Amino acid sequence: MDLLPTEEQVQIVDSVVDVLTTEFPRERHRGQGNECTEPDKAAMQKIAELGWYSLGLEPELGGLGYGLPEEALLFTEVGRHLGPVPALGAVLGARVASRGGQEALVGSILAGDTRVGLAVIEDPSMDCHRPMQGQFRVLGARGCDYVVFLGRDSAALLEITPDMALAERGCIDATVSLGNLDLAGAHPTFAVSDNDRALYHQAVILTSAMLVGVGEAARDMAVEYAKVREQFGKPIGAFQAVRHPCAEAAVRVDAARAQLWFAAVCADQGRSDAGFQAAASASLAIDAAHRNCQTNIQVHGAIGGTDEHDAHLLLKRSHLLASLFGNLDMHLSDALAAPLE
Amino acid sequence: MNLDFTVDEQRFREEVRDWLQDNAPRDPQPLEGAEKRAYDVAWQRKQFDAGWAGINWPKAFGGCGMSTTQQLIWHEEYAKANAPDVGSCFVGLNHGGPTLIARGSEAHQAFHLPKILRGETIWCQGFSEPSSGSDLASLRTRGVLDGDHLVVNGQKIWTSYAHVADYQELLVRTDPDVKKHKGITWIICDMSLPGVEVRPIRTMSGERHFCEVFYDDVRIPLDNVVGEINGGWSVAMSTLSFERGTAFMSRQIALARKVEELIELARKTPKGAMGRMAIDDDEIARKLARLRANVAALQAMTYAAISRNERTGMPGPEGSMIKLSFADLSQDLQRIAAEILGPSMLEYEYGDTGWTHDYLRSYLASIGGGTSEIQKEIIADRVLGMPKGR
Ligand SMILES: Cc1cc2nc3c(=O)[nH]c(=O)nc-3n(C[C@H](O)[C@H](O)[C@H](O)COP(=O)(O)OP(=O)(O)OC[C@H]3O[C@@H](n4cnc5c(N)ncnc54)[C@H](O)[C@@H]3O)c2cc1C
Numbered sequence: 001m002d003l004l005p006t007e008e009q010v011q012i013v014d015s016v017v018d019v020l021t022t023e024f025p026r027e028r029h030r031g032q033g034n035e036c037t038e039p040d041k042a043a044m045q046k047i048a049e050l051g052w053y054s055l056g057l058e059p060e061l062g063g064l065g066y067g068l069p070e071e072a073l074l075f076t077e078v079g080r081h082l083g084p085v086p087a088l089g090a091v092l093g094a095r096v097a098s099r100g101g102q103e104a105l106v107g108s109i110l111a112g113d114t115r116v117g118l119a120v121i122e123d124p125s126m127d128c129h130r131p132m133q134g135q136f137r138v139l140g141a142r143g144c145d146y147v148v149f150l151g152r153d154s155a156a157l158l159e160i161t162p163d164m165a166l167a168e169r170g171c172i173d174a175t176v177s178l179g180n181l182d183l184a185g186a187h188p189t190f191a192v193s194d195n196d197r198a199l200y201h202q203a204v205i206l207t208s209a210m211l212v213g214v215g216e217a218a219r220d221m222a223v224e225y226a227k228v229r230e231q232f233g234k235p236i237g238a239f240q241a242v243r244h245p246c247a248e249a250a251v252r253v254d255a256a257r258a259q260l261w262f263a264a265v266c267a268d269q270g271r272s273d274a275g276f277q278a279a280a281s282a283s284l285a286i287d288a289a290h291r292n293c294q295t296n297i298q299v300h301g302a303i304g305g306t307d308e309h310d311a312h313l314l315l316k317r318s319h320l321l322a323s324l325f326g327n328l329d330m331h332l333s334d335a336l337a338a339p340l341e
Numbered sequence: 342m343n344l345d346f347t348v349d350e351q352r353f354r355e356e357v358r359d360w361l362q363d364n365a366p367r368d369p370q371p372l373e374g375a376e377k378r379a380y381d382v383a384w385q386r387k388q389f390d391a392g393w394a395g396i397n398w399p400k401a402f403g404g405c406g407m408s409t410t411q412q413l414i415w416h417e418e419y420a421k422a423n424a425p426d427v428g429s430c431f432v433g434l435n436h437g438g439p440t441l442i443a444r445g446s447e448a449h450q451a452f453h454l455p456k457i458l459r460g461e462t463i464w465c466q467g468f469s470e471p472s473s474g475s476d477l478a479s480l481r482t483r484g485v486l487d488g489d490h491l492v493v494n495g496q497k498i499w500t501s502y503a504h505v506a507d508y509q510e511l512l513v514r515t516d517p518d519v520k521k522h523k524g525i526t527w528i529i530c531d532m533s534l535p536g537v538e539v540r541p542i543r544t545m546s547g548e549r550h551f552c553e554v555f556y557d558d559v560r561i562p563l564d565n566v567v568g569e570i571n572g573g574w575s576v577a578m579s580t581l582s583f584e585r586g587t588a589f590m591s592r593q594i595a596l597a598r599k600v601e602e603l604i605e606l607a608r609k610t611p612k613g614a615m616g617r618m619a620i621d622d623d624e625i626a627r628k629l630a631r632l633r634a635n636v637a638a639l640q641a642m643t644y645a646a647i648s649r650n651e652r653t654g655m656p657g658p659e660g661s662m663i664k665l666s667f668a669d670l671s672q673d674l675q676r677i678a679a680e681i682l683g684p685s686m687l688e689y690e691y692g693d694t695g696w697t698h699d700y701l702r703s704y705l706a707s708i709g710g711g712t713s714e715i716q717k718e719i720i721a722d723r724v725l726g727m728p729k730g731r
Contacts, residue, residue, distance in 0.1 A: 033543065034691050120684050137687060170690025172697065178687060231476040240730075241714040297545075297704050301474050301712060302499045305545050305705045312545035312701070323684040329613075329622075 020081040048112030072264040079213025086140030089116040117144035128156035131185040141179025156188035173316040211285035215253035218292035256288040273341040279334035289318035365424035373548040378505040381428040385460030394458040420594040433457040433464035465506035467497040484513030503552035527573035529565040546701035547691025665716040675703035
């Protein structure tokens with residue numbers, strides 16, 4: 001047993017961080033108001049070329065043959081750096097397409113030629129084989145060719161055609177484009193069953209990974225600031241009212257990160273408790289991200305509550321991710337109901 | 342112990358209720374800028390014309406001279422009528438004006454007070470600086486005597502409404518060589534003076550609420566000094582205690598109203614299985630119940646504080662406790678709202694009003710007017726007499 005990342009995994013992380021800090025630095029979102037700062041197709045194609053989308057896919061399918069743990073490490077960094085959320089659409093879209101035997105589509109998604117938006121799933125019990133009814137919010141909606149739907153037991157890809165109303169809306173997290181898709185009984189382009197819930201667990205775990213990244217970024221930002229900001233002649237990090245919330249933030253997100261890794265390995269190996277572990281991971285990650293973001297704003301004082309600082313971007317991203325696949329209540333119900341090993 | 346208002350007080354309540362019902366503006370209050378100013382001053386003018394300006398100001402200075410109980414009644418009816426937040430008139434009515442009443446010269450009072458009451462001038466509070474927030478007394482913006490002027494250089498930040506203000510209550514360091522509380526001067530700064538530059542800052546909910554203010558050789562006549570040169574700290578403290586006292590009542594009563602709106606939201610927002618509403622969720626129901634109880638207690642605390650004030654004529658130490666609870670409860674309320682709203686919160690744009698806006702805005706509640714950590718320090722120091730760690 002060794003739960004810590006291997007040397008090879010650390011190298012993957014390093015290369016991802018390198019790309020994020022040079023190509024997609026967090027600062028590019030700062031003070032942009034309502035301007036959506038989501039990377040365009042060309043920028044996303046660079047990511048595709050680097051193999052982010054193919055990282056966890058089997059080599060027969062054109063993938064690099066790593067697994068969920070590596071993908072979780074990647075998406076933790078995406079979360080930390082407020083990187084592009086549509087990358088998750090591509091990873092999950094390619095996975096669903098490969099399950100559906102759509103080889104050409106897999107190739108096109110992996111190359112970044114076909115872009116996949118993420119449907120926000122309010123009710124994970126949805127049956128993706130059935131015609132789709134009602135309003136769906138889509139993340140990464142701008143210029144997407146497909147939308148991926150992920151329920152607990154089934155998944156689908158829906159091709160966006162010109163006759164579909166996909167109306168862009170302002171997103172609380174302006175780093176992501178949000179669309180409203182009004183569907184009146186549209187048939188999915190194709191749907192797949194997910195009897196072992198592997199797709200769903202992957203979606204939940206990679207979302208948790210981004211939340212863990214957000215929670216760690218918030219912790220680090222708070223701690224760094226507490227070390228340099230002085231009031232009353234000393235760094236505010238010297239006051240217990242600041243130190244203790246920072247320590248609590250550290251414990252929360254450390255727990256969430258360890259659980260994320262544990263859950264990623266369980267899901268990767270198809271263990272019988274994968275569902276429980278994923279649900280536990282999601283509930284810890286949501287909580288750690290939210291609360292660390294609150295702590296971070298409070299530790300910063302007024303500057304933390306402005307549009308000119310990154311603290312609010314992290315908070316808003318945490319809200320976005322927390323409701324992507326179900327919500328905290330649903331993850332908690334799963335954490336109670338799902339079997340242990 | 343009783344909750345009986347006198348016949349006069351009841352009659353007063355009816356009078357206030359009738360007037361507010363008929364006159365409170367119904368159109369929404371703009372979020373920022375010149376529109377907000379125009380809205381706020383128009384409402385202030387309307388209150389002035391009807392004799393309701395300066396409810397907490399003495400009659401001798403043009404105010405209503407209401408007792409604290411009457412102010413309470415006013416604020417309760419104000420919240421019931423859903424009248425708008427005092428907005429950009431806040432500092433003039435609750436800081437600047439009262440400071441001039443307490444410490445200003447006759448000339449200051451004669452010139453400024455009527456303008457504030459009539460809604461002709463907007464004031465802002467230039468206290469905080471980039472490196473002096475919680476530790477206000479460490480402020481460094483310099484004021485140097487030059488004949489009959491003070492020449493000001495430096496920078497303020499977080500000055501609410503500075504971009505729409507006419508005057509500022511400004512704290513400057515006039516003697517850097519004495520203990521930090523001793524070398525500060527409180528002066529009225531005309532925002533149109535040469536050398537004053539204002540840059541608005543957006544909050545995380547998107548509106549330009551506060552500003553940075555830069556001073557480059559700004560020459561302010563010494564006549565504008567309130568209190569003594571280097572005696573500004575005590576002048577500033579008289580306003581701060583005012584802020585933590587009755588000025589807070591209105592927002593706190595508005596909070597109770599907001600709780601009822603939140604319960605209404607929970608009744609009509611679907612959550613979980615088909616046909617179920619957020620209020621049917623046990624956890625949300627309990628959180629709402631606890632919130633309602635806590636907000637009731639906050640109101641009771643205010644009643645106790647007012648009663649003490651009526652008996653002794655002195656505001657008690659409850660100010661910091663009420664401020665702290667208010668910040669906590671506003672944030673609790675908004676977090677429950679966020680839970681009820683769920684993914685519909687994701688649709689939000691700067692300029693939107695409503696629950697998501699208020700949720701984002703609530704993060705500032707535990708920072709503005711002294712952070713919650715500092716309120717706890719004050720409670721431990723002044724209310725409980727505990728040993729100081731700072
Ligand atoms: C909405 C809003 C409106 C405002 N309007 C005005 C205005 O009109 N005029 C004006 O002058 N100012 C205004 N302010 C500024 C406000 O007074 C300051 O933000 C506040 O005093 C905190 O200062 P700071 O932001 O520099 O935070 P800091 O003082 O840097 O505090 C950072 C963190 O350290 C903590 N901390 C600091 N010292 C201690 C300690 N001794 N013990 C424990 N914890 C500590 C704080 O609680 C906080 O969590 C406004 C602020 C807000 C948010």
